[in-house]
Amino acid sequence: MSDAVKVKESMRAKVQRLAWASEVANSLKKEIDGLQASGSMIIPLEPGGWWHQYVCPQHHTELLFDPSVADAMQFHCPHGCMVEGAEYRGAWLVYKHQLLARIALQAAAVYAGLRDYAYAELSKQLIVAYAAQFPLYPVHPDAQPWMLKGRAFHQALTESIWSTTLIRAYVLLLDEGVVFSSDEQHKVDTFLHLLEQSMRAYRGILIHERNNAENNYTAWLNASLACVYAARGERHELEALVEAEGGFRHHLSIGVKPDQLEFEGSTYYHVFVLRAYMIFAEMAKRCDRDLYACEGSLGQSMRGMVEALVELADDQGVLPALHDGPMERLPYAREIAEVVELGLSHYAVEGLEPILREAYRQMGSADGSRCGLEALLYGATASIAIPSEALTKSRGSKLWPASGFVVGRQVDNPLSFLVDFGEHGGAHGHLDKLHLTLMHKDQTLTPDFGVVPYGSTLRPWFGETASHNTVSLGGKSQAEHTGLCMHFEQTEASTYAWLQSDAAYEGCRLNRHLLLTSDWLLDWFEVTLLSEDLQSIEWWMHPMVDPLSEELKELSFADKVQYPPIHIQPNLPDLPIVGRFFPEASNVSMKYVLMHGVQIHQTALMLPDQELLTVRTPGHSIDSSVPLTALLHRQSSKQASFIHVYRIGAGAMLGLIAKDHIGITADGRTTTVQLLPEKGLLIV
Known part of the structure; x- marks a missing residue:
């Protein structure tokens, strides 16, 4: 039996066998009917621009896109702004072209599942219309100089992604026995020929002229070409692309680290490349x-990349927005759902269910059950309920030595942590070494905020050191560099990670020590300057909810004059200091109230000449116009120790026993911790 027949039978059988698949197929059918009734299913004759420019210049939020609108010249943000301009129009066209390609695939899937030929005809009409128009799009004259230029879009990258959706629709129709007339087939063949020429040319530029074969572009150019070859039944050409320089196997070897994370250290681009x-x-x-079992030269594999998502996700299934990428975005949620569904069906990887349910929640499913096109195309199981054994099974800690991340987890403690100490990440990296993400099993308290769309003028803020949970000097960001993991150990009693950076600033060494027990998390951050000059050493923390403390006082206007705002760089707004903690003793106690009423208590040890302040900052990358309150623990010195402890239920007390000894008292019990230069933290 051919694979084509298997695909056809599987789609029909799935809808007949699984109640959710029938429900989803009919929901997708209804969605298409609504769009047809709105008259919005005509392809634009204009090429698309760059989607990152579809962002409000005032609020820095992604502009709204209504699929039922046939054409638009005015564009609205969630806060009520209306903007006009060629760059917004071009970005809107990207959304429109991508939507219509998706509808072509969706209509083909509805036909495959429900056998209503009207949807096969709609899919075919869209495919042929784009095939006829594609030669008429120019090689984009308005693309930015750094881009590989496309025809239907500014970027060849966008074009390659869009083309895979169209071609997947085309081959699904062929599998279902849909016949194209000779004229229709000629148009499709011309489209495939031009697309192949473009993708081959762009690969040559990236791989040979720019010597940048590891670029995530390459994975998508390869995917587009693979679709062309499969559509034409050209096995030899596809085989050659698997083994070529910059081809499937080679890109897997150079675009993914041996520890299975995409080389830029970005979760978003990890999913992006995995999908390709x-x-x-x-x-x-x-x-x-x-x-599906192919490996790179150092053991890199798609299975390993899927398993890495399980280790990275928090207990709710939310993937961290490491380096560039959105915290949450509908197209991204769809991409996550696709790769996770495929991961489940091809590899049966354990622990994917929370990630999949979270993706579907972001796609609009109130309870996280399957919904949307990705479910119908790729979902294979009866349900995505989290197995009961998984609810009680604790994931252990994990070190990614090549990529430079470490996750700390401990049985019986709902708190966990993630630290970034690895390579900068190139064009998609942030100046964030030793950044700490603090998580609770119900909600992440201090996430990495990812980045707003690149067209926003606020984009640079999200790459700066001060926007992360780490240390800066004098408001200046770290240099691009790679940190070190000096020690990592997990035992039944604790998880310990010692991360170091000696290239963030000239003549400066940063050491972050994290000790997680079943009762608390200790964060001991040591900063040593080798120069003779005093520096403002700034420890930053960006919680998702405001800190609550009786010791926190809002600063008056006169106080704020004494506390000038933090200056980051000329093109970014200054950060106003809005409050100061006035402890009665050496400890500052505060708490954070998370969803479901969970309280995380934080205690900061206040050493001589230190101050703890609150700072108003832009919000997270989903909506940066809603400001957040950051903590700034700082000291002007050549050496500083920032010592904090986190605990659930009630706070702990910190006491300085000696310069390298502290006592942590909780529920009447005191644990003594010593910091030794060569050994790190020890419980004594």
Whole structure:
């Protein structure tokens, strides 16, 4: 039996066998009917621009996109702004073109599942219309100089992604026995030929002219070409692309670290590249080549990349927004759902269910059950309920030595942590070494905020050191560099990670020690300057909810004159200091109230010449116009120790026993911790 027949039977059988699949197929059918009734299913004759410019210049939020609108010249943000301009129009066109390609695939899937030929005809009409228009789009004259220029879009990258959606719709129709007339087929063939020429040319530029084969672009150019070859049944060409320089296997070897994370250290681009790999593998399977078990030269694999998502996610299934990428965005949620569904069906990886349910929640499912096109196309199981054994099974800690991340987890403690100490990440990296993400099993308290769309003027803020939970000097950001993991150990009693950076600032060494027990998390951050000059050493923390403390006093206007705002760089707004903690003793106690009433208590040890302040900052990358309150623990010195402890239920007390000894008292019990230069933290 051919793979095509298997696909056809599987889609029909899925809808007949699984109640959720029938429900989703009919929901997708209803969505298409509504769009057809709105008259919005005509492809634009203009090429798309750059989607990152679809962002409000005032609020820095992504502008709204209504799928039922046939054409638009005015664009609205969630806060009520209306903007006009060629760059917004071009970005809107990207959304429109991507939507119509998606509808082509959605209509093909509805036909495959429900056997209503009207949806096959709609899918075919959209495919042929784009195939006829594609030669008429120019090689984009308005693309920015750094871009590889596309026809239907500013970027060849966007074009490659869009093309895979169209071609997947085309091959699904072929699998279902839909016939294209000779004229229609000629248009499709011309489209495939031009697309192949473009993708081959762009690969040559990236791989040979720019010597940048590891770029995430390459994975998508490969995926687009794989779709072309599979659509035309060109097995030899696809096989050659698997083994070529910059091809599937080579890109897996150079674009993914040996510890299975994409080389830029970005969760978003990890999913982005993994999705391209899976599309390539899907097309290769059509040519009788199984790539699902393919490995790179150092053991990199798609399975390993899927397993890495399980280790990175918090207990709610939310993936951290490491380096560039959105914290939450509908198209991203769809991408996560696709790769996780495929991960479940091809690898049966344990622990994916929370990630999948969270993706579907972001896609609009109130309870996290399956919804949308990704579910119908790729979902294979009866449900995505989290197994009862998984609810009681605790994940252990994890070190990614090549990528430079460490996650600390401990049985019986709902708190956990993630630290970034690895490579900068290139164009998508942040100046954030030793950044701490503090998580509770119900909600992450101090996430990495990711980044707003690149067209926003506020984008630079999200890459600066001061926007992360780490240390800066004098308001200046760290240099691009790579930190070190000096020690990592997990025992039944505790998890300990010692991370170091000696290249963030000239003549400066940063050491962050994190000790997680079943009762608390200790964060001991040591800063040593080798120069003779005093520096303002700034320890930053950006919680998602405001700190509550009786010791926190709002600063008056006169006080604020004494506390000038923090200056980051000329193109970014200054950060006003809005409050100061006035402890009665050496401890500052505060708490954070999370969802479901959970309280995280934080205690800061206040050493001589230190002050703890609150600072108003831009919000997170979902909506940066809603400000947040950051903590700034600082000291002007050549050496500083910032010591904090976190605990659930009630706070702990910190006491300085000696310069390198502290006592942590909780529930009447005191634990003594010593910091030794060569050994790190020890419980004594």
